[in-house]
Amino acid sequence: MLTYIFVIAITAEAMSGALAAGRRNMDLFGVALIAFLTALGGGTVRDVLLGNYPVTWTQHPLYIYLTIGAGMFTMLIARFMHRLKQIFLLVDAMGLVAFTIIGCDVALRLDYATPVVIMAGITTGIFGGILRDIMCNRTPQVLRHELYASVSLLVALLYLGLRALEVNENLNLLVSFMFGLGMRLAAIRYQWSLPVFAYDNDQWED
DSSP, rough: HHHHHHHHHHHHHHHHHHHHHHTTTOOOOHHHHHHHHHHOOOOOOHHHHHHSSOOGGGGHHHHHHHHHEEEEEHHGGGGGGGGGHHHHHHHHHHHHHHHHHHHHHHHTTTTOHHHHHHHHHHHHHHHHHHHHHHTTTOOOOOGGGSSSHHHHHHHHHHHHHHHTTOOOOOHHHHHHHHHHHHHHHHHHHHHHOOOOOOOOGGOOOO
16 A cells, blocks of 8 residues: 555655746756655655665666656646645645655664654655755745644654554554544644744844
8 A cells, every 4th residue: 555655645746846846947957856856855865864775766767757757747737736736735645644654664674773763754754845945945844834744753653653562564554644644634724833933133132
């Protein structure tokens, strides 16, 4: 199940990256690069940090074709994308949860300690979006809007907790996935967010 969701998610993330590049008036290469980084950046950063070589996408060239192709396709249908906003939010939420669980699994297979496993899951889930926003010269959305990274953290904790309780793996996947998806969609619907830290340097200069 996660494999299918992963393919759908990297396609959607690549398209979101292409749209972000379009807002910055990038050329074809820029669109392709941002699409690729958004879709596969999180897994790449995770693999590098964990020493998991070769990096996953280097063993699956189809992922490269898929993400760059999705970015190019987005250029053709960009004028219609606003009508698909709700679908993209759903698929993005699915991707966040799927990437988080996949990241945890990779770290578990490498026998890392629990805190590292959790961070590997979060990194996989959110770092593609962070790279996209940095490349597009804007504050990463995952750090300033509705609950996003926090959802990734909760999914990782739930998945590992159920695993420690020796819950059936398929049931664990289903419960963790539905919980994370529900949390993310509820955060979007009700605009749940963490408290914001606002610091005005001018106040200290008086």
